[in-house]
Amino acid sequence: MFAPPVEEIYPQGFSTYVTVEGLSGELEGASRPGHFRGVTTVVGDSAQRGAAKLCFLWSKDAQQSIIIKQMVRDLAFDTEIVVLPIVREESGLAHVIAQCLS
Numbered sequence: 001m002f003a004p005p006v007e008e009i010y011p012q013g014f015s016t017y018v019t020v021e022g023l024s025g026e027l028e029g030a031s032r033p034g035h036f037r038g039v040t041t042v043v044g045d046s047a048q049r050g051a052a053k054l055c056f057l058w059s060k061d062a063q064q065s066i067i068i069k070q071m072v073r074d075l076a077f078d079t080e081i082v083v084l085p086i087v088r089e090e091s092g093l094a095h096v097i098a099q100c101l102s
Helices: 035-048 059-074
Strands: 054-058 080-084 099-101
16 A cells, blocks of 8 residues: 655645646535645545556545546546445445555
């Protein structure tokens, strides 16, 4: 698993982020400004380093899946995005974990 320390991803003076225009500010993004910018920056960094060759996302996070797929297409990352069906606990609570593999 690719799990570098925060300082490696965001070194002092870091000021570059990945934003997927038009998709990140709608729906959930409207109530969570900056959330998808953080997600795409981390996934994009992992993909750029070759650490994310296969990324599994839950269909529950449809907007996030669409945004990440668009970023991977636009930036020509060699990363396959696989969207999995929703998995729920016995209580009905949906899993929200994403997993990217090298």
